[in-house]
Amino acid sequence: MIALSGGVGGAKLALGLSKILPADEFLIVANTGDDFEHLGFYICPDIDTLLYTLGGVCNTETGWGRADETWQFMEELKSTNPEEAWFLLGDKDLETHRYRTAALGRGDSLTDVTARLAAKFGVLPRIVPMSDDPVHTHVLADMAGEERWFPFQEYFVRYRCEPRTVRIEFRGEASVSTALETALSDGPVAAVVVCPSNPYLSVDPILSVDRMSRLLRSSGAPVVAVSPVVGGRALKGPTAKIMRELGLESDVEAIARHYSGFVDGLVIDETDTESARSVATHGLSVAVTNTVMKSLGDRKQLAREVLEFAASLG
């Protein structure tokens, strides 16, 4: 089973899947378009959220960062580099970035570094970056009447997605990571699941990697996505806002249209039952269930239903 995931929202389903699948049958492809260098550290927000979530050390209130974190480094940073203090780096979290930065500096691949971090956090399913080549998401957005390109984290964290999105671009020539390619050629894949991450900011960067969607499709596995939009809203993050800014309705039909051609089926929330037919008009099978994951039980339940849905399409 292969899951494509961004950060917080995707990691919830990935955690549910990790609880019901044998570890060696589950591989998570993480978005790395958000990765950036900051204060001398190479930071991979989505990989870290996946590591922390599946490692059981994530701050469950925020959905990102470490549990029982302290912010002493950050407090100091405010007095030396206040203008750089917009990205929160916890004291524990920092060692992850330091370790990765040092290892990449020695020439290790992001795949290898991620595997070693997974071992540290006791994460058994494989988490692989979409590519070992850097890809950087940039957002053309309008801030105070002026359009400019924002590196992803500036748009997302520094300016809290406030500038109006005009266009999104993924910069960098990237090949599918070897680990993913090997996994795909190693044997049959039961399903490809697109987690309920932001389609534009978290999933599209993965699919933008050269040959990615073709390789995933050619595995022959059914591909299903879980809608990140429920009742016209995104449960987390700026998905709905971005959809409106891009001139789209923020509804499951727009999600279906976006993913059509790549996914075979879409899982939508009960709230959107009446949109099932319009999703089907885009050639997709539909499953309707509760997609709002509040408890660990919700995560496992959704994971189970997603896998059953995929199996029914196989």
Added chain:
Amino acid sequence: MIALSGGVGGAKLALGLSKILPADEFLIVANTGDDFEHLGFYICPDIDTLLYTLGGVCNTETGWGRADETWQFMEELKSTNPEEAWFLLGDKDLETHRYRTAALGRGDSLTDVTARLAAKFGVLPRIVPMSDDPVHTHVLADMAGEERWFPFQEYFVRYRCEPRTVRIEFRGEASVSTALETALSDGPVAAVVVCPSNPYLSVDPILSVDRMSRLLRSSGAPVVAVSPVVGGRALKGPTAKIMRELGLESDVEAIARHYSGFVDGLVIDETDTESARSVATHGLSVAVTNTVMKSLGDRKQLAREVLEFAASLG
């Protein structure tokens, strides 16, 4: 007034001096022979101890590191790089190293970086590195019957000065830092004070810098040292142990012999009153007082007496 200082012991007197001298008449030359790169950070232990001590943010129990420090980064490090966890890096402290490393990487001089850090910590007297060129102290020492060269911090921290010292070497071609040279040419210097730091590990690296002792001597200012040895023991660190290993008596006479030719006078502790005469045989003036600095009052009192002693030799 110019003080030469290493870490903890020297910083105590430097603090006392800073309390009684106008800030613009006080310059501290810090040993940088202990500086090293570790985990991707460029760490200057003696400069940091001076910054934290004079900035009033030092852990007064240990004499180094930050007050109210936490160790979350360190705890994490133990699980990723346990073999590199021998040098303690507190969460607050870390930002100092990160900031310095980034600035040096951009090509800033250590003098400039130190000045900016001093401003951050509200330190008014100038703290300047002995040189902007890297110098690295190495210790040839016998560990378990085998002699090998230890980079300073490995000897000092990792192996807690346990290997038997055979020889000490300062590696690197270093020029006196421009800030110090300017200060010396700018006007008369009232005194040069060698703080009660380890003569072999902390003061000798400073004096090993090309032209350093000549420049300090040619200022015409009286040069006085405060003995780091009291009653045959060092109050802090391995001074006495190293003296014995180098075949010296660990007493103030050996300190006098070591500094003779560079200093005009030596301040010794009351405990060593009876050694005053033997110090004088090395051509040095002697002042006897309490050199054991327990309170801030002690530090100021010693600072006052050292300055008076120097003035009496002027």
